[in-house]
Amino acid sequence: MTLLKVLLLLLGLGVSMNSHVSLHKRIIGGQNCDDKENLYHVRLEINNGTHGSHCGGSLIHPEWILSSAHCWNSEPGWTTTAILGVHPRTATQEKQIIQQNPVIYVDQSHQLHDIML
Numbered sequence: 001m002t003l004l005k006v007l008l009l010l011l012g013l014g015v016s017m018n019s020h021v022s023l024h025k026r027i028i029g030g031q032n033c034d035d036k037e038n039l040y041h042v043r044l045e046i047n048n049g050t051h052g053s054h055c056g057g058s059l060i061h062p063e064w065i066l067s068s069a070h071c072w073n074s075e076p077g078w079t080t081t082a083i084l085g086v087h088p089r090t091a092t093q094e095k096q097i098i099q100q101n102p103v104i105y106v107d108q109s110h111q112l113h114d115i116m117l
Helices: 002-022
Strands: 041-047 052-061 064-066 079-084 094-098 104-106 114-116
Touching: none
Parallel strands: none
Antiparallel strands: 041 052, 041 079, 052 064, 079 094, 104 114
16 A cells, blocks of 8 residues: 555655746747748648648748648638748738648558648
8 A cells, every 4th residue: 555655645746846847948948039030831722711720831832832741621611721931930821712622642551641732
């Protein structure tokens, strides 16, 4: 019984220490981006009016965004909006609703890796 109490105490300490660590940034030796850097980052907002999700992507051409294929929802009523200029300190953002179906590449052997243009 005493062993069980000690194990539970250690488990509790481990959980409390883990939650403390997750509050800190995990990038070591990094530096903040300048306002003119990382302008290729895109936030994708996928929603149907009641439910939604977010994904990230990279602007690789003025008309092409590279992202994960699982970010796309082709069911009726769902829209995907690409938001450019999402750098935290960038003042202006540009929103564009994606109106055409993406080009999706899926790893047929494992279906673990998917990309979308």
